[in-house]
Each structure stands twice: as C-alpha cells, then as structure tokens.
Amino acid sequence: MTIRFDYTCMMADVVGERCGIDPSELAALEERAAAIHRDLMARKEGGELPFYDLPFQDQVAGEVRRLADEVAERFDHLVVLGIGGSALGTQALFRALAPLYHNHLSREQRRGRPTLHVLDNVDPCGFGEALDLLAPDKTLFCVISKSGSTVETSGQFLVARQWLARAVGERWKEHVVVITDPEKGGLRAMANEQGIRSLSIPPGVGGRFSVLTPVGLFPLAVAGVDIEALLAGAAQMSARVTRPGLMDNPAYLNAALQYLAYQKGMRISVMMPYSDRLRDVADWFRQIWAESLGKKTALDGREVHVGPTPVKALGTTDQHSQVQLYIEGPFDKVITFLVVEDYGRDLRFERCVEAPHLDFLHGKSMAELIRAEQQATAVALVRAGRPNCSFILDRISAENLGGLLYLFEVQTLFAGGLFAIDPLDQPGVEAGKEYTYGLMERPGFAERKEEVEAWLSGVNRRQL
C-alpha cells in the first residue's frame, strides 16, 4: 500500500499568509492534539470505538466470504437496499474496485460474479425502473440498516418483498440477506423469526463508520472485490493513524490543517478526485465529514454552530464547471485532491493529419493529460492564494482504498476532538425523521403529525 499525504500547498510560505497555515499554528496545536490522541486511545482500548478494530476481524471476513461466494453462484443480481452509511461506502468502493462498466459486462467477463445495484432512495421512478430491469428469480436483495428501522429502507424492503413474492411466493425469504444490529431492531427480529439469512454490524459501530463491517464487505465480496485486501490495507494504515505525534500521523495532520483553515474562514471542504473510479469516495466522505462535524455546541455559555461543508467535485470534469469559483470566488474553500499515479492503463494520442492543431499531443497520453491537469489546477490555486492538499495513491487497489477510507475515519474522529463536538452522533436528523413518521402515521408520532399539519395550514405560502 502506498498513500502519501502532500500538504505543501496548505502552508503559508507557499500559498500566502491570507489562507495558508504557519508551522507555528500547527505547533501550537500539539498539546491539544496529544490530549485528543490519549482520549481516543483510551476509548479504543476500553472498547468504546470498535471501528478501530474492524480491519483485524478475520473471522467476520471469513463468514462474509462464505455467504458471498454461496449467493454469487445462485444469483445474477445483488440489490443493496440501504441509505446513508448503509449504502455510500459500498457504492464508493464498488465504483473504485470493480470494473467501471461491471454491470454492463457478461457474467463471464465479470468472472462469474453478479451485478451490483445500490438503491438508496425512495423515488418511485428510480426504484421502480431499477426493478423493471431485473428478473426476480435471479435477484438477491441485501437489506442493510444499522437501526433496523430507517423508513426509506423499510419502504424499499416492502416493495421488493412484494415484487419477489409475486414471482416466487414464500421463497422470497431465500432472496433476502439482512445486515443489521446483532440483537436490536425490527429487521433483526424479522430475520431471526423468519429464518432469513443475516450478518451483523458490531453494536458500537455507527453507520458512517461501518464500511469495513459486513455492510460494505458483503455486497463488495459478492461483486468480486478482494475484501481481504481491503481489510489488509486498513490494517496497514492503522499503524500510521494511531501514531501519537501530530506531524507523524496523516489523519491527525490533515484534521489539524482543515481545522486551522476553517478558523481562517475556509468553511468549505472540497474533495476532488482526479479519477472516475474515485468519484464516489467524495460522496462517502461528504457524509462522514458533514454528519460527524456539523454540530451545535456551547462555548462560554453561548450556542455555537460548527462544521465544514463538504463538497464533491471531479477532476478534470469540474475544472470546466467549478474551478472558476474555487480560484476567483470567496476565500472559503480548501481543496483536497485524490491523485492517482498509475491508472493501470493508458491511451496514447496518435497524430491525426486532418487535425494538425493537435500535433502537440502526439506521443503523449490520456494519463499524462489528466496528471498534467491536476498539477496545473493545483498551481493555479496556489497562484491565487487558495490552499489545497493531495492524497496520492500509487494506484487504485483494494489495499489503498481500505487504507484511505480508514484514514478518513480517523481524521474525522480527530477533527471532532479539535472542534470539541461529538463526531459519533447526529441529533439534527431526528426531527425530520419524526415528522416523517408522523405524516406516515407511525404509532407514537401523532403529535408530530399535528405539529406538521398545523404548520402547513398556518403558514402563509409564497409561491409563483
């Protein structure tokens, strides 16, 4: 595994005083960083942060692998039903590690593995049209929910079950694998009572930190991803991101740089992979960064609201859509590039006599072009005084991806310490959930329904 963190262009001597970080600012954080490290390690040792141990669970990987290989033989399609942390990691790693057009290849070209579909919404068009393309007899649904009660996943399950039952009757249960809490929740109760196959999410691991549990491992293993290598990469990274020193630990260092930049007004964190395969890593990161750090807290008796806003972009595509804003717009962004050194293939530019204006490209290649564009964008940002940093992967491999996501998880926890908030909760999403339950008439939420209805009827609507 080779991942380097390059933070040259975050520093004041390179990017300028206005937004850049001075080494003395990092030095001033060292004591706090050491205290946060001690706290994290104590909680890790006390079993409070079990996500740290996920890369070392060989037994779980074995169980996942056995079930995955069994269902891969029987089914042509695996459909993940889940949302948020129960879908984004799988989607990110599937896009990174399976062939980009996996689902368009023949079964033989997919080395015998099923196609994988991650359905993470309750748009009846999106969901219905996905089902229209599938054959019930050859389709397995993987219902993933940590809480076992998320209403979107529950609704998806009911539609999928009905669709299956219409075609295969009682045997629908053989077409479902449940991934949820080992003991709690309605989904667990149903799986146990109905003898539906299931895997468990360790109790102390929250959704957005669960990609290395069966949540991500099972669907990825079904699709043919090397989950053992994914875990090995995370295990290797674990040694780097549990180092105590701020300047020795890439997760801590980037958290500190992002935190210092935030204090200087850089409140938007843009993640910009220069790789189609890594595109959805930025989507996964958006959840972990936003839900973990976007919090209401108290400072000297005052209510304060903190949290960088994560934004996803794609190089080179968004150079022609977003970079104008990044270079000349407000000084409120830090750009994090995900850079790939070796794309694993390349396409050369041949001379075209009919297009002499393109002669300068002759003999060069697409990989050279995308690399040049990333470097050019970084330099342009620096020249405009805009801070940016890069995670440089020597190649896109399961080891590197396991390591990278694990690094970002630790970075998020550590940033939570710097922002002095709890990065593991998400109280702000509860109100919306309860209003939805009220409107959908879930028992116990009648008051919420009345509240929404009173608001809807009382508000003076302004519409054109």
Ligand SMILES: O=P(O)(O)OC[C@H]1O[C@H](O)[C@H](O)[C@@H](O)[C@@H]1O
């Ligand atoms: O896995 P589940 O319990 O179904 O939760 C799915 C998602 O829903 C919630 O609203 C949380 O905000 C997310 O952090 C979580 O990943």
